[in-house]
Amino acid sequence: MLNDADDALIARLRAVLPPAAFRETTEHYTRESRDRWRGRGPVVAPGSTSEVAEVMRACAGARVPVVPFGGGTGLVGGQLKGEGAVPVILSLERMTAIRDLRPEENVLVAEAGAVLADVQAAAEAAGRLFPLSLASEGSARIGGLLSTNAGGINVIRYGTARALCLGLEVVTAGGAVWNGLSRLRKDNTGYDLRDLMIGSEGTLGIITAASLRLFPRPAAEGTAMLAVPSPEAALRLLALAQGQVGEGISAFELIHRQGFAFLEEVGPEVTLPFAEAPDWSVLIDLGLPAGLSPDAALEALFEAAAEQGLATDGVIARSEAQRRALWAVRESIPEANRRIGSVSSHDISVPVGAVPAFIAAAPGRLAEVGEFRVNCFGHLGDGNLHYNVFPLPGKTREDHAGQREAVKRAIHDLVHEMGGSVSAEHGVGRLKVGDLARYGDPEKLRMMRAIKTALDPLGLLNPGAVLPE
Template identity: 70%
Template sequence: MFTAATPDTLADLRASLPDDSFRTDTAPYLTEPRGRWAGAGVVVAPRDTDQVARIVGYCNDRRIAVVPYGGGTGLVGGQLMNDGVAPLVLSLERMTAIRATYPSESVLVAEAGAILADVQRAAADMGRLFPLSLASEGSARIGGLLSTNAGGVNVLRYGNARAQCLGLEVVRPDGTIWHGLSRLRKDNTGYDLRDLMIGAEGTLGIITAAALRLVPQPAGVGAAMLAVPSPAAALDLLALAQDRLGDGISAFEIIHRQGLDFLTEVGPEFRAPFAETPDWMVLIDIGMPAGLDPDAALEAVFEAAAEAGLVTDGIIARSGADRDALWHIRESIPEANRRIGSISSHDISLPLSQVPDFIVEGGKRLARIGDFRINCFGHLGDGNLHYNVFPQQGRSRADHEDQRAAIKGCVHDLTDEMGGSVSAEHGIGRLKVDDLERYGDPAKLAMMRAIKTALDPNGIMNPGAVLRNLTND
C-alpha cells in the first residue's frame, strides 16, 4: 500500500528542505508530449545529491511513490503516474552542473539535470564530441537519457547512451548513495551495476550524475540525400557505404516521401531536396579524419551506388548550411507527425535483413484494418524504424480511436514474428508494459522482477513503469 504525497504526509520533508524546493505550478510536470495521459503528484526539485537522498529515504520510510522527472520528453509515459495514489515527482532540473572535465581522458562529469545540448557544448569546449544526438537535445536531460538508454541518429557509429557512460552516481531506493562515478575503461570487479541502472527508467534508483565518455571531433563532415528505389536498395546501399567508408558513417537514415508530404501539408517549412520527391530517400552523414575529403568520399559512394542501380538521384551537401538543411528535413518530421496526429506510433527495431520485408508486409496487414497513411522513417543503420500510422487527409486520429489497439497489435505482432523488438529506443515506460509481458521472454521477466524486488523491496521507485505494479496502490 502506498501513501499519497500530500502537504500533510510531506510536512516534515518540507521543513527540512529550502522553501523553493517545492514547485507550485505542477501542470508542466504532469503531462506527456503526446497529450494522451495526465498525472498527479507533488513536485520537488532538489539542488544536490544529498537532498535527493534525503527525499528518497523519507519516501521509502513512509511508502510514498517516487517518480523521477528529467526533461519530460519521454514518449512512453515513464515520467508520470496516470493512476493510483499521488506520488512525489522528483525533478532533476536544478542539478545541471558540469562537475568536472578531464581533457586528457576525454571524459566529463555531468549532473543528471544537465541538458544534452549543454553537455555537447561543454565537450566542444574541450575539443571533443559527445555523440549522443536526437531531436529533443535542447530539452532532454542526461539522467533521463541514461535511464531510457536513449538512441538517436548516431547509434550506428557511437552506440546508444549506454556506450557513452563510464560511471554513475545513483541514489538507491532506501536513500543511500552509490558513489560509482568511475572513469575507468576497464573494471571487472563484479556485477556491472552501471549497466543495470542504465535503461531501468528510474525503477531501481535515481541517477544523479554520470561520467561521460567523449570522442574526437571528426576533421571533416559531410552529408548527402540519396534517392533509392526501395528499402531493399537502401539496405544494399548501407552495405556498400560501409565497405567504402567503414566507421566513417555517423548516421544512415531512411525517409519515406510521406514524411515530406506531411512537412508540405503542415510544416515546419523546409527546402525540398528534389524537384520531384522520390518514394524513398536515404540521408547519410559522415565524419572523416584529417587528410580525407568527405565530399569526395560521398561522391565515390554515389557513383558506385548508381552503377549498381541502388540510387536514382542524389544531393551532396557542399556547405555547412546545405548539411543543416538536409538534417532539418529529418529532424522536422517528428514535429510534422505531431501536428498531423498519429493514430498509433511505433518505435521498433528489426534485424537489418528483415526491414524491407517488414515494410512491405506491414502495409499489407494494415490495409486489412482500414485506410491509413503510413510514415515510415528512422535509423536504418541500426534497424530502428519509427513506423507511425495516420488518418487520411480530412480525418483525425479521433475518428480511428476504436482501431488503435488493432493497429498497434498488428505492427507489434509482425515485429515479434520477424525477431524484432517493440521498443527500440524510447523504453517501456507505462505505455508498453502490456507489450513487454506479451512479447518478453518469461525467464527475462522473472529475472527483472527479482532484481526489482531485491533493490526496491517497498516498490516505491517509479511504480508501474517497465514492470506492472503489483501493490494495491
C-alpha cells in the first residue's frame, strides 16, 4: 500500500479520498511491457475530477511529484519514474464513464480512464465510428492516448488522436480545473490549450475527460493484401489507390517479409496470405459509402497495379472472417518482435515520399555498427515506420547490449538528416529525452521549457518525461 511517500501527505490523501482510491503498488504500475523501465511510488486512483484535483493540491503542498498512469501500454517510459524523488502514481482507471453521447453531433464525451475498445463499442452502438485503432486498444485508455497523441492504423484517413478531440477537461499542477470540454468545431478565442495538452505526456496537466469526434460508419468495408516489388512500388500504389478511391482508404500498411518470417519462427500462429512471402507487401483497408463495392474497387486497383508493375500477387478478403485473418497478420507482428527480442526499436517518421530512400539507406548505416536482422513495417500513408533491429539467428539481444545506443544513433541520425522525426506516434517519454535534446530545434526546446515552467512552476507533473528533470 502507500508506504513510500511522506506520512503527512498520505494522511491528507486518506482524508480526501475514499478507501477505493488506494491501490497496492504492483508490477502493473511499475513495470513496462518490454521490461526496459521500472517505476516506483504509491498508487492512488481517484474516481472523479474533483478527487484528481484534491490529489494535485495535496502533492503540490507537499512538493511531491505526480506521474499520471493510464493503461500502462506506453513504450517510451512516460508512465514510469524510477529515479529521483519518489512520486505518487496517479491512475485514472476508476474514471471510465461515457459522460455524454450525441450521435447527431458526432460527439462522445469520455472520462480519461475509459478503455479505447469501450469507446469504440459505445460509438458503434450509436451507429457511429470512433476511428482511433491500435494494437493495445483493449487496455489503452483515452487519457494516455491523448497525452501521447497516439496514431495507429487509420491516421491516413482520420488523423492522429489530436485530430479526433474537440475539447478537454484538465486538472492543473496546482489542482485547479480547466473545463474545456467543448463540442464546438470552431472556436477562435485565444490560445489552443487543447492542442497544447494533447501530446504533452502529462507534463502540463492531468487530462480527466475529453470530447471526442465521431464519424459515420462506412457502409461497406474491404481489405486486401498485395505483394509489391519494392517500397517505391508501394508508394506509387498508394498514389494509384488514392486516385481511384480518394478518401475511401482507411489504412495502407507496408510489411517486409521479415515480419512473416518472425511469425513462422516464434508465432503467434496466424494464417499467412501467401505460400511464399514476398519481399514487400501492403495491407489496404477501404471504407466506402452505400452503393460502392469495396471488392470491386480492390479488384480494379489490383488490375491497374499489375498492369503498371506495382503488384505481383494479391489476396482480397471475401468475408469478414477473411478480413480479420489478414489484419491478424499485421497485428501479430509486434508480438512476434517481442518474442524475438529487439536490439533497438525505432518509431520514426519521414516525409511520405522519402520512405523508400530511408529504407534503402538504413542498412548501410547499420552495417557500420554490426550485423543484424531488420523488421520494417508501418503506416506508409503517413510516413510512420517501425524500423526494428534484431540479432542474427542464434544470438540474443543481450549479445548486442553494448551496441544498442550505436544502433539507435545510426537510425535516428539518418531520420534527422531526412527531415523526419525520431518519435512518430509513441511519444518522447523518458526514453527519448536525449534524442529530443540532440535533434530538436533549440528555439522550440526553449519555448517548451518556458511553457512547462509557466504551467508547472514546481516541476511536479511527470518530471523527467519529454524534458530533462
